[in-house]
Amino acid sequence: xxxxxxxxxxxxxxxxxxxxxxxxxxxxxxxxxxxxxxxxxxxxxxxxxxxxxxxxxxxxxxxxxxxxxxxxxxxxxxxxxxxxxxxxxxxxxxxxxxxxxxxxxxxxxxxxxxxxxxxxxxxxxxxxxxxxxxxxxxxxxxxxxxxxxxxxxxxxxxxxxxxxxxxxxxxxxxxxxxxxxxxxxxxxxxxxxxxxxxxxxxxxxxxxxxxxxxxxxxxxxxxxxxxxxxxxxxxxxxxxxxxxxxxxxxxxxxxxxxxxxxxxxxxxxxxxxxxxxxxxxxxxxxxxxxxxxxxxxxxxxxxxxxxxxxxxxxxxxxxxxxxxxxxxxxxxxxxxxxxxxxxxxxxxxxxxxxxxxxxxxxxxxxxxxxxxxxxxxxxxxxxxxxxx
Ligand SMILES: Cc1cc2nc3c(=O)[nH]c(=O)nc-3n(C[C@H](O)[C@H](O)[C@H](O)COP(=O)(O)OP(=O)(O)OC[C@H]3O[C@@H](n4cnc5c(N)ncnc54)[C@H](O)[C@@H]3O)c2cc1C
Numbered sequence: 001x002x003x004x005x006x007x008x009x010x011x012x013x014x015x016x017x018x019x020x021x022x023x024x025x026x027x028x029x030x031x032x033x034x035x036x037x038x039x040x041x042x043x044x045x046x047x048x049x050x051x052x053x054x055x056x057x058x059x060x061x062x063x064x065x066x067x068x069x070x071x072x073x074x075x076x077x078x079x080x081x082x083x084x085x086x087x088x089x090x091x092x093x094x095x096x097x098x099x100x101x102x103x104x105x106x107x108x109x110x111x112x113x114x115x116x117x118x119x120x121x122x123x124x125x126x127x128x129x130x131x132x133x134x135x136x137x138x139x140x141x142x143x144x145x146x147x148x149x150x151x152x153x154x155x156x157x158x159x160x161x162x163x164x165x166x167x168x169x170x171x172x173x174x175x176x177x178x179x180x181x182x183x184x185x186x187x188x189x190x191x192x193x194x195x196x197x198x199x200x201x202x203x204x205x206x207x208x209x210x211x212x213x214x215x216x217x218x219x220x221x222x223x224x225x226x227x228x229x230x231x232x233x234x235x236x237x238x239x240x241x242x243x244x245x246x247x248x249x250x251x252x253x254x255x256x257x258x259x260x261x262x263x264x265x266x267x268x269x270x271x272x273x274x275x276x277x278x279x280x281x282x283x284x285x286x287x288x289x290x291x292x293x294x295x296x297x298x299x300x301x302x303x304x305x306x307x308x309x310x311x312x313x314x315x316x317x318x319x320x321x322x323x324x325x326x327x328x329x330x331x332x333x334x335x336x337x338x339x340x341x342x343x344x345x346x347x348x349x350x351x352x353x354x355x356x357x358x359x360x361x362x363x364x365x366x367x368x369x370x371x372x373x374x375x376x377x378x379x380x381x382x383x384x385x386x387x388x
Contacts, residue, residue: 001333002340003029009147009157010034011135011170015049015056015113016305016321017163018120021128022063023329033124034147034155036134036164040121046188047222047230048077048209049116050108055319057102057109059326066102068119069111074225075100076207077110082378085214087204087269091379094206112225116318130155135164138173144300159340160301161328163321166287168307175295179287181239184312184366186232187255189273189281194229197276200269202229213374215265231273234286234312235262236370242283249283286312286366291359294352299341302348304328309355314362324351 008024010017013035024031051057051069060069076098082091102109121129137148144158162170166179194202201221204210210221218234238244247254256274263270273279288311305321331337331347368377 001027001029002337002343003027003159003332006030006158006340007144007156008032008159008161009145009155010161010163011147012162012164012168012305012307013037013117013121013129014163014165014305014321015116015120015318016325017161018117018124019059019063019322019325020161020163020304020328022065022120022123023059023325024333025125025128026064027329027333029333031128032155032157033129034133034135034149035129035131037131039131040118040129046113047220047232048074048110048112048224049318050078050110050315051322052316052319053103053105053107055316055323057107059322062326062329063123065119065123068123069109070102072115072119073102073109073111074207075109077209077223077225078108079206079208080382081204081206081208081210082375082382083204083210083212084375085212085217085263085266087212087267090375091382094208115225135169138170138301158300162301162303162307163305163325164307166306166310168303170301171303171307174298174301174303175293177290177293177295179289179310182286182288182312182363182366183236184234184286184370185237185241186234186284186286186312187249187281188232188284189230189279190224191229191231191273191276192278193227194223195227197278198229198272201272205229211378212266212270213369213378215372216370216374217263217266218369218374219263219266219270232313233259233263234369237285239285242285247283249281252277252279252281255281288312288359288363291356291363295348297341297345297348299339299344302328302344304351308351309359311359311362312366314365316358316362320355320358323354327351 008031010033013033079093134150136150139146147155205223207223212219222230304324328347331343337343
């Protein structure tokens with residue numbers, strides 16, 4: 001195996017990095033994950049994630065974690081409701097029996113980000129993750145690298161894998177292809193104790209997801225297992241809007257004032273989002289990496305997941321990150337390459353081919369979700385899936 005007697009450093013303990021760490025450890029590799037979060041109790045944010053048979057679930061199966069997944073996923077959370085700007089329901093699965101068959105080709109079981117991360121962490125040897133290690137710099141050192149962290153510590157590795165997400169600090173050591181603003185900005189947030197704080201919207205989700213679409217704008221609601229409601233608005237804004245709008249996104253009243261003006265053609269049903277102080281908001285301009293990117297392999301450095309390819313949310317990101325982890329593991333530990341460089345080239349070529357298609361499809365979807373007729377597009381899309 002090309003990793004014999006080699007130290008592997010994975011920068012970033014998200015779903016992609018942790019899946020890779022688990023797979024490599026199953027083959028006895030010497031692997032360490034460097035994660036910027038202070039500790040494993042750091043609260044996980046973001047919506048629930050649906051894992052797909054051919055990617056996210058495939059990686060979990062290879063990692064021997066499908067039983068752990070079955071203990072933690074949320075049957076019923078996959079049920080989808082589509083509304084218009086007045087919260088009028090145009091399509092819903094809310095009253096259907098929860099899907100319990102995660103082995104079906106079309107299975108899309110949902111798991112909250114926190115429990116997914118927890119089960120991956122629990123599968124690793126103790127001390128695999130070095131917390132509070134925010135990567136800042138790479139320096140070549142003989143056949144490997146010295147990693148430098150913001151807290152002043154350093155570490156050596158023969159192979160470094162960037163799994164540090166959309167704002168990767170490692171990516172620039174591999175390619176100078178930069179990401180492009182998609183035109184879309186998300187205002188994301190979370191409401192705790194949602195049954196009490198936002199009873200009507202909580203009821204609308206019925207434990208699942210709601211997509212509200214109207215006239216170029218979208219609001220997405222996701223019920224989470226611990227009782228909070230994750231949400232985001234998605235609108236077309238200028239790239240620098242987050243900075244130039246003058247809105248303090250830490251102040252609910254200011255975000256609400258923006259919402260009432262930007263969503264002026266939406267009913268008051270959505271105002272409930274802004275009625276509680278048990279919430280937070282964060283603004284996220286959305287970028288994509290050009291579909292046709294490629295680079296000359298750096299023999300001892302590669303990347304996966306959002307660090308390597310990204311689009312605005314389209315339901316594929318976490319699945320692609322976990323499939324990258326599986327294919328990188330296979331290149332390093334299952335295929336019989338002579339050198340690390342050959343293994344990385346094999347992995348990267350497969351990843352480029354796969355993510356080129358996925359990026360193009362995601363960008364088309366994002367355009368449709370922000371079109372004038374986005375509601376009808378979504379209804380047709382889901383009716384088509386049901387018709388399969
Ligand atoms: C609002 C929203 C909704 C989404 N919904 C979905 C969905 O429904 N389905 C789906 O598949 N995808 C969804 N995505 C996308 C999905 O979250 C990502 O594609 C996925 O998390 C990528 O996994 P990753 O492991 O590559 O990166 P990440 O999950 O971003 O993990 C990166 C890790 O690296 C760490 N890190 C970052 N910088 C450093 C550093 N300098 N040093 C050390 N550690 C660092 C981070 O703390 C984090 O733990 C959504 C994204 C957003 C913003």
